[in-house]
Amino acid sequence: MNVSDSEVVARLLSDSGYRQCERLEDARIIFVNTCSVRENAEKRVMGRLDLFARMKKKDPGLKVGVLGCMATRLKEKLLAHPAVDWVVGPDSYRNLPGMLGSAVAAPLEVNLSLTETYADIKPFRGEHHGISAFVTIMRGCNNMCAYCIVPYVRGRERSRDPFSIEEEVKDLFAEGFREVTLLGQNVNSYCWKPDNHTNQGAFASDRGDRPDSLTPEDGQAPVTFAQLLERVAAISPLLRVRYTTSHPKDMQDDVLYAMAAHPNICKHIHLPVQSGSNNMLKKMNRGYTREEYLDRIAAIRRILPGCTISSDMISGFCSETEEDHAQTLSLMEEVRFDQAFMFHYSQRPNTLAARHYPDDVSEDVKIRRLNEIIALQNRLSLESNRADVGKVFEVLVEGVSKRSEEFFFGRTGTNKVCVFPKMDSRVGDYVKVHVNSCTAATLKGEIVTETL
Numbered sequence: 375m376n377v378s379d380s381e382v383v384a385r386l387l388s389d390s391g392y393r394q395c396e397r398l399e400d401a402r403i404i405f406v407n408t409c410s411v412r413e414n415a416e417k418r419v420m421g422r423l424d425l426f427a428r429m430k431k432k433d434p435g436l437k438v439g440v441l442g443c444m445a446t447r448l449k450e451k452l453l454a455h456p457a458v459d460w461v462v463g464p465d466s467y468r469n470l471p472g473m474l475g476s477a478v479a480a481p482l483e484v485n486l487s488l489t490e491t492y493a494d495i496k497p498f499r500g501e502h503h504g505i506s507a508f509v510t511i512m513r514g515c516n517n518m519c520a521y522c523i524v525p526y527v528r529g530r531e532r533s534r535d536p537f538s539i540e541e542e543v544k545d546l547f548a549e550g551f552r553e554v555t556l557l558g559q560n561v562n563s564y565c566w567k568p569d570n571h572t573n574q575g576a577f578a579s580d581r582g583d584r585p586d587s588l589t590p591e592d593g594q595a596p597v598t599f600a601q602l603l604e605r606v607a608a609i610s611p612l613l614r615v616r617y618t619t620s621h622p623k624d625m626q627d628d629v630l631y632a633m634a635a636h637p638n639i640c641k642h643i644h645l646p647v648q649s650g651s652n653n654m655l656k657k658m659n660r661g662y663t664r665e666e667y668l669d670r671i672a673a674i675r676r677i678l679p680g681c682t683i684s685s686d687m688i689s690g691f692c693s694e695t696e697e698d699h700a701q702t703l704s705l706m707e708e709v710r711f712d713q714a715f716m717f718h719y720s721q722r723p724n725t726l727a728a729r730h731y732p733d734d735v736s737e738d739v740k741i742r743r744l745n746e747i748i749a750l751q752n753r754l755s756l757e758s759n760r761a762d763v764g765k766v767f768e769v770l771v772e773g774v775s776k777r778s779e780e781f782f783f784g785r786t787g788t789n790k791v792c793v794f795p796k797m798d799s800r801v802g803d804y805v806k807v808h809v810n811s812c813t814a815a816t817l818k819g820e821i822v823t824e825t826l
């Protein structure tokens with residue numbers, strides 16, 4: 375999400391005459407786009423600000439702005455840091471050019487909006503972009519997961535108008551992009567209603583450039599995520615479509631059927647479970663039980679055979695017992711996740727959990743449980759990858775492998791990284807790769823026939 379937001383900021387500033395530079399030393403203004411989701415990310419930002427403060431001592435003309443979630447969370451505290459000239463929250467980026475150009479503008483803009491989606495801003499992805507792009511389809515979140523700071527720092531959920539999303543994706547395809555990832559905190563609750571959107575740049579009923587695929591009647595009906603997904607997939611069969619993040623309580627079968635109907639919608643779903651224990655899920659305020667989560671997994675297996683599933687897990691949430699932890703491990707075994715992002719719980723200020731539940735699992739126990747989760751997932755990932763050895767996958771070539779200039783890397787539709795000798799292929803090609811071997815993280819193979 376922050377990459378996507380930085381691209382919006384880059385567009386707003388480049389349209390106002392500012393130019394992005396490659397090297398930190400050449401910058402006259404530095405922006406740090408921040409994330410508050412985990413404590414470590416915030417610590418890293420504070421370390422960077424200390425560095426910029428030292429740079430400013432030698433170069434007093436240098437200016438520094440803090441953007442993103444930390445701006446909303448810390449406000450004046452950040453402004454008090456010796457490095458910081460501006461603090462601008464995620465819904466105030468339109469004010470940036472005015473703030474930079476004015477000596478009298480307030481240095482702090484952190485109000486959250488009920489309507490801002492930056493729908494009319496074409497993100498600036500740089501001249502040397504790759505072939506994959508993030509496209510934000512909604513902002514904010516209406517859920518209140520007990521551990522999560524996002525609703526407090528990014529505000530209420532808003533869906534971006536589908537017309538601007540389609541236009542952006544069409545432009546991306548015309549510019550050579552071959553993969554888009556539709557982004558939102560909870561894409562399954564995407565719902566655009568024409569009559570209650572008044573935000574800047576959103577759809578206007580008299581807009582002249584409405585895409586042919588949308589009739590005036592469509593313009594009056596709400597657009598769901600499944601419909602949006604299909605519309606984006608219909609732009610070109612050569613464009614891969616991914617999305618993240620899904621919420622188990624909101625994922626309906628219509629999305630799965632949309633995925634099944636379009637070969638270019640990648641067969642991978644990130645479905646964060648967080649815990650396998652009903653006690654913990656209730657305390658986390660996730661809105662589903664273990665049984666309901668497993669029902670969604672069964673639906674994915676039924677409607678999308680072969681679809682890979684990844685997840686997020688948190689160890690050591692408030693009052694988590696050994697039995698709760700064992701439930702997480704058993705759920706992982708039952709689902710057999712292909713990949714996972716795993717963390718130990720770190721309390722975030724002002725969240726529901728911080729206000730109501732003691733952070734009473736010791737650091738040692740949190741880390742030991744996390745290590746058990748990681749060890750299990752490593753085995754599951756390896757087993758998942760081993761099951762792919764001997765198969766042929768269509769892979770979109772994304773770039774040169776870090777290990778060797780002679781190899782490319784790309785991903786399968788199931789979101790597995792695949793490394794293979796370049797042969798005559800080029801970045802942006804679709805190639806068929808026969809998988810010969812693997813690690814827990816990577817498939818290795820060779821091109822058998824170029825396709826498409």
Ligand code: SF4
Nearest residue numbers: 515517519522524559
């Ligand atoms: S769904 Fe829950 S975890 Fe995800 S952003 Fe919203 S509040 Fe946070």
